[in-house]
Amino acid sequence: MGMRPGTVVDIRIEDGRLIIESEQDPEEFWENHLEMIREMSEERHEEDRPAPPYEEMDALGRSHIDSIQEMAKRAESKRCE
Numbered sequence: 001m002g003m004r005p006g007t008v009v010d011i012r013i014e015d016g017r018l019i020i021e022s023e024q025d026p027e028e029f030w031e032n033h034l035e036m037i038r039e040m041s042e043e044r045h046e047e048d049r050p051a052p053p054y055e056e057m058d059a060l061g062r063s064h065i066d067s068i069q070e071m072a073k074r075a076e077s078k079r080c081e
Contacts, residue, residue: 008023022029054062 007029010019010021010023012019051057054065057065
Protein backbone atom coordinates (compact mmCIF):
# COMPACT_ATOMS: atom_id res chain seq x y z
CA MET A 1 0.00 0.00 0.00
CA GLY A 2 2.99 2.28 0.32
CA MET A 3 1.96 3.69 3.71
CA ARG A 4 3.88 3.79 6.94
CA PRO A 5 2.41 2.66 10.26
CA GLY A 6 0.50 5.51 11.86
CA THR A 7 -0.58 7.05 8.55
CA VAL A 8 -4.00 8.68 8.82
CA VAL A 9 -6.24 7.12 6.19
CA ASP A 10 -9.68 7.57 4.67
CA ILE A 11 -11.53 4.25 4.25
CA ARG A 12 -14.63 3.91 2.08
CA ILE A 13 -16.42 1.55 -0.24
CA GLU A 14 -16.92 2.53 -3.88
CA ASP A 15 -18.64 0.25 -6.39
CA GLY A 16 -18.26 -2.69 -3.97
CA ARG A 17 -14.49 -2.11 -3.61
CA LEU A 18 -12.69 -1.09 -0.45
CA ILE A 19 -10.75 2.13 -1.00
CA ILE A 20 -8.01 3.15 1.45
CA GLU A 21 -6.28 6.47 0.81
CA SER A 22 -3.92 8.59 2.82
CA GLU A 23 -5.78 11.64 4.13
CA GLN A 24 -2.64 13.72 3.97
CA ASP A 25 0.45 13.81 1.82
CA PRO A 26 3.02 11.70 3.75
CA GLU A 27 5.71 14.39 3.46
CA GLU A 28 3.30 17.01 4.81
CA PHE A 29 2.23 14.64 7.59
CA TRP A 30 5.84 14.06 8.76
CA GLU A 31 6.77 17.73 8.43
CA ASN A 32 3.77 18.65 10.62
CA HIS A 33 4.83 16.12 13.25
CA LEU A 34 8.45 17.26 13.18
CA GLU A 35 7.29 20.86 13.62
CA MET A 36 5.19 19.86 16.65
CA ILE A 37 8.22 18.08 18.15
CA ARG A 38 10.40 21.17 17.57
CA GLU A 39 7.81 23.41 19.23
CA MET A 40 7.42 21.09 22.23
CA SER A 41 11.19 20.86 22.57
CA GLU A 42 11.53 24.65 22.61
CA GLU A 43 8.76 24.95 25.22
CA ARG A 44 10.44 22.27 27.32
CA HIS A 45 13.74 24.16 27.36
CA GLU A 46 11.97 27.36 28.35
CA GLU A 47 10.46 25.55 31.32
CA ASP A 48 13.70 23.87 32.46
CA ARG A 49 14.34 24.46 36.11
CA PRO A 50 16.70 22.98 38.68
CA ALA A 51 15.88 19.59 40.11
CA PRO A 52 14.04 19.68 43.44
CA PRO A 53 16.03 19.09 46.62
CA TYR A 54 16.61 15.41 47.43
CA GLU A 55 14.19 15.57 50.37
CA GLU A 56 11.36 16.75 48.10
CA MET A 57 11.78 13.95 45.53
CA ASP A 58 9.49 10.94 45.47
CA ALA A 59 10.84 7.50 46.34
CA LEU A 60 11.62 6.60 42.72
CA GLY A 61 13.54 9.83 42.17
CA ARG A 62 15.58 9.34 45.34
CA SER A 63 16.30 5.72 44.38
CA HIS A 64 17.52 6.84 40.96
CA ILE A 65 19.82 9.46 42.49
CA ASP A 66 21.13 6.94 45.04
CA SER A 67 21.93 4.43 42.28
CA ILE A 68 23.79 7.01 40.21
CA GLN A 69 25.82 8.16 43.22
CA GLU A 70 26.66 4.57 44.18
CA MET A 71 27.85 3.78 40.64
CA ALA A 72 29.96 6.95 40.61
CA LYS A 73 31.57 5.99 43.94
CA ARG A 74 32.41 2.51 42.63
CA ALA A 75 33.87 3.93 39.43
CA GLU A 76 35.94 6.45 41.41
CA SER A 77 37.27 3.80 43.79
CA LYS A 78 38.32 1.59 40.84
CA ARG A 79 40.20 4.51 39.26
CA CYS A 80 42.07 5.13 42.50
CA GLU A 81 43.29 1.53 42.77
